Amino acid sequence: MRRLLITLLLFIALGLAGFFVLTDPRVVSPGPEIGTLPPPNLENGRVLFAAGGCASCHATPGQDDKTRLGGGLVLDSPFGKFHVPNISPHTRDGIGNWGTADFIRAMAAGVSPGGHHYYPSFPYTSYRLMPPQALNDLLAYMRTLPAVEGRAPAHELAFPFDIRRIVGGWKLMFFDGSPFRPDPAKSESWNRGAYLVNGPGHCAECHSARNSLGAIVPATRLAGGPDPEGKGWVPNITQHESGLGKWSVEEIAELLKSGFTPSFDSVGGSMAVVIRNTAQLSDADRLAMAEYLKSLPAVQGPARPQANPG
Known part of the structure; x- marks a missing residue:
């Protein structure tokens, strides 16, 4: 029994040591090579x-x-x-x-x-x-x-x-720490749009469903889902009919500039804040983002809950 207990404690110690090694920031996310920058x-x-x-x-x-x-x-x-x-x-x-x-x-x-x-x-x-x-x-x-x-203040998180x-x-x-890699088969503007949407614009962070651990579900990327803060529903922005399927590149670019949809409605909530940011970009950058979004395949996002009639 003593030998079994010692073996068990040894396995626990090895497991904890392995956890601390594998979760060390220098191991799991070392960051990019920087070198000398202009x-x-x-x-x-x-x-x-x-x-x-x-x-x-x-x-x-x-x-x-x-x-x-x-x-x-x-x-x-x-x-x-x-x-x-x-x-x-x-x-x-x-x-x-x-x-x-x-x-x-x-x-x-x-x-x-x-x-x-x-x-x-x-x-x-x-x-x-x-x-x-x-x-x-x-x-x-x-x-x-x-x-x-x-x-x-410090974060207030549950154990x-x-x-x-x-x-x-x-x-x-x-976490995938790889950098942006342009697609040589695509145009320069498409690659610029892909970079802005997926990188600094971080559109998928809101416009995707997440699993129970808070990670984006790859199959629903940009296909909408519950607001990460629990304040409603974030729309699908792929080419699905429930998303941007019927929109033109120019209409998507106009939304990013003025906040107006093709039906002359205007966005509200957190998206209105996003538009204040994208309105500061150049027309070329907004068109590049629109070109990229228009090229996305149609993805069916999670079903939106029905409103309670009562």
Whole structure:
């Protein structure tokens, strides 16, 4: 019996050691090779800031200046409440002391400067498609914005989700850290659209159904589903008849510019916030996004719940 107990404890110890090794950020999400980067392009950084909707989540609520990235927004989820952090250039409360490598690793690998996993409520699962130079441009632009004092509270998560180390296990199962790879068989504008939609635009983060662990279900990518915050339903944006199947490229581009649909309705809710961001892009970028979305196959998303007549 003593020998059996020792063997059992040994297996438990080996299992825990294996878990800690495999979930180490340096193992499961080491980040891209950075090398020597050219000087940043501030204009490209501004475009990526708009495409990524950084202000939509990180601007301090209750004030009109969307360049004041003091954080504080609360994101509800089935796992608890995520408090969006300060990402202004403030050296104490924001990211003013971060180096370029710190920022790139956070955005592309979901790892903090202190070596801890970020929860995937921060969509590094999409931002990882952005190359180091693009992230360098983005950081340079963000450094031109106002420094804002104040820190958001800690996340309020239920056990065991409050154990940050288990995010390493989540990454092992669901995180693909590969960069964006253009399709040589497609046009330059199609590839630009694919990059903007899937990378900085992170459209799939809202427009896809998720499994019980919060990961996107690949078969429903961009086919709509429950709002991640539990506030309704996010529409299908593939070429399914319930999505954008009857829309033209020009109509999709117009929606991204003005928020108006082909039936002269206007979007509301969180999509209205997205339109404020995509409206800042060039006509060429909006058309590229529309070209890519129009090329997607029709995907049947999850069934939308019927409204209760009572």
